Amino acid sequence: MARLVFTAGRRALWRHPVQLALALIGIAIGVAVVVAVDLANHSARQAMAQAIDRVAGQATHQVVAGPGGLPESLYRELRVEARIARTAPVVEGGATLPDYGGRPLRLMGLDPFAEAPFRDYLSRGAGVGAEWGRLLVSPDALVLPEATAEALALSVGDELRLRTRAGTRELTLARLIPDGQRDLSGLAFGDIAAVQEWLGRTGSLTRIDLILPESRVEAVRQRLPKGAALIPAAKRGSALAQMSQAFHINLTALSLLALVVGLFLVFNTMSFLVVQRRRMLGVLRTLGVTRVEVFAQLLADAVLIGVLGTALGLGLGVLLGAGVTQLVLATVDQLYFEAIGGLRLDGLALAKGGALGLVGTLLAACPAAWEAAGVSPRDSLSRHDLERRARRMARGLVVVAALLAAVAALVLGLLDGLVAGFAGIFALMLAVAALVPMAVVLIGTGLGRLPGVPLAGRLCLRGAVGAVSRTGIAVAALTVAVAAVIGMSVMIASFRGSVADWLERTLRADYYVSAPAPMPAALAAHLAAVDGVDHVTRSRYARMPSADGLTRVRGIDMPRSAWARFDFVAGDADRAWQRFRAGEGVLVSEPYARRHDVWPGDTLELPVTGATARTVLGVFRDYASVQGVVVMPLGAYRGLFDDKRLSGIGIEVAEGADTEAIRSRLQAALDGVGGARLRDNDSIRERSLAVFDQTFRVTSVLRLLAALVAVVGIVGALMALQFDRAREYATYRALGLTRGQLGAMTLGESGFLGTLAGLCAVPLGLLLAALLVFVINRRAFGWTMDFQVPPLALIEGVGLAVGAALVAALYPAWVIARRSPAAGLKED
């Protein structure tokens, strides 16, 4: 194949450096978003796997505690009386280093003599025996992994301060553990007795690790105290992984959405490339260049753009990945488990991003290249024929849109699961995009025929309709991008609004008391007796590791008036109250109901020792956890766990009472109760919404990136469109249009296209948001929510489309207005 054919194509790329740069940026951002999210997902999964692996070690099973922890005597009983040799007690808790910016650490208290079969990394290194011996005699000796110590610039013998719920302590770094194959970052170790003291849990264990043959499982189970559970270690990890999978799929899909927008813009760019070369391709065809050679030339350019854009995207992706990883880990920490760590590079994520960038660019380029190759040489030289074909194609696309919409409806209606949900959404977006060229023709023509439209306006509209081969694609690309932004904005607003309503409903008391450690039951009665207090509600909250992940149980004691805090999704609130009060059943939150498929009338059995089957009385809306929660009367809770302490106390003041005076009295009543905090419901609401915003920061970042891809893409596309019509504009100038009039006309045309894209994006964005709210979020997290449309999100979307279109036209308008008409008329 002739080298010069490729040379001609490549030089055509360099001739439009701004457009080329914008195409590269468009692809690069698309790839970067996918790579960044993939790396963040990979890092989060690694963090989770290692969090489980490094703390569980080789254990086959774990005895996990109820809210009161495990009694130390259980360890002795299992080891001595049940004769289970391979057992290890563990006490575990969070801590921070106040002198290192509050850096978090996971503190593990271990018994050095029992550890060898479980966590081999603890016995690596020289002089192990002597140093662990030293740990036993020193209550302030801490062990850190080498990498952590290095990062903190600490050496053996150095002192450091550690803060836990129980207070701040001065400790000495006694020993370093080589990190080896395992990532031990974020962990710190101490002797079990010392760590119990540091965490304020003397005499209590978090869990007991066991290496246990299946034949002994039942024997162990029979010795467990009330509220404890024996769970297989591997199952715990896989259940957690399964739960957080929905979160990862959601993120991945959002990143793919950004890529789809990116690819649409690549398609747009490639279409412009073909349109710009129309005449050149025609000349080449008359000289004897075959269709296959024309196709090859265009694909060669697509490969070049794809390779450069993808390479740029991979680099950007790694940089962006570091930031997104922090946001994702913070969210994972909030939703699922304590995640410590940073970006972990993953070859597969980079390869996937690279492949998506390259293959996506080629696929996006194929239709345009194929169309160009299929045109006869005579038609290639005629713009009129190109536009006639484009209008014919616009009509054909209406049929394509109908087919795609039908496919979307079938996929969404018949198939379950997240992947099907997103596939349906993508099909729907393509369907609407396929309608856009026809909308340009119909609306542009219709507006042009309205009486009273000035000549300049009619020229703008006819220009947009007359060049539908280019304007149709540009508007469709902008529509898709802006719809994605609107869809995500409305979904987040709906979610936030629902959470705010839920908080309003849930936080009915005037004040709430909480403490880092469980509070004595007598405190509630003490507070109820404070002058001006109408009544108090008492609750106890337990979060238990189980084979199903985490089981959350809440025991609650409340008056009838507070029952309205539960927004029932299923079940009758009044009847449920009667039976709940009588101790005849439990309530479950919506995510719990969906995850475990339990609904009013069903029975559920909690996976803890001593639990009996309980009837589900109702399902209520709850956004506090993805895993869900089981709510039972406080008495039933106490019967199950033998735990009389309280996690929270809600206080309602008497009507007409002086709330500030009562606050002072309550504060005084709390003096001397360790760490107890009195907060009003406004501050809790604010704090909760701040956590929500933190959780959705990743989505917001992705939304911004999608907007950026949209702007970059449309700037490139419309710029190309305006330059492509330089000759036409020169003719207007020759006919007497002033520079100002020409500039206004260029901006007017772009403004019309931007407005059209913005208006088309509104219904598509709302549809997208509805699917995210009613299909995706329900399938991913089990949450239902109210659909709330903030007008600002729609105004922002339309503004983004119009703004991007106008920005895109500014530079060409300036160049075209400055160019002499003679030069423009001379151009091919």
Added chain:
Amino acid sequence: MSDIQFDGLTRRFRDRAVVREASGHIQSGEFVVVLGRSGCGKSTLLNLLAGLDRPDGGRVRFSEHAFEAMSDRALTLLRRRRIGLIFQAYNLVPTLSVAENVALPLELNGVTATQRVGQWLTRVGLEDFGDAMPEQLSGGEQQRVAVARALVHEPEVIMADEPTGNLDLANAERVVALLDDLCREAGRTLLMVTHSQEVVGLADRLLTIRDGQLVLA
């Protein structure tokens, strides 16, 4: 031998027959001018004879090749090897230099002959413009590059569609004379579409087209 035989050629655009039942024969080595007013169907006839467009009726035979039986690829390869085309709007590839434009047909035919490019640039009087880009040349110069490009691979037939339409009189005469000389010296067929009466004197034969019909053959 590259005789062109066409019989009953018809081409319609939206129900309007631009070329109607046109028949004729162009012998190898002839200089034939197709004359007619603007919009009478001259260029359409030339497009059909060059295989750039397909007729709605009738047949074209180029030597032993019947166009109606040929695929797009076969027609393209025939054009690549045996026909040189010149247009009113020059149609140079804007991203290739003058020398590269001339070299393009050679490359397409798998010929590597840098010398030949230089020789042809000299023959059209542009030996110093090989590295220039098309946009740096005047209209007359661009058309001379187009002439060199049409002839460099030594096709049997040259078809020119209003090659002087964008040129002043001096440049037009120069280009036509150049074409005439270059074709006659190698015995090539030259089919020129024009509405310019000045060219008529040079032609061996005249075909006049009026409202899509050949009225004198």
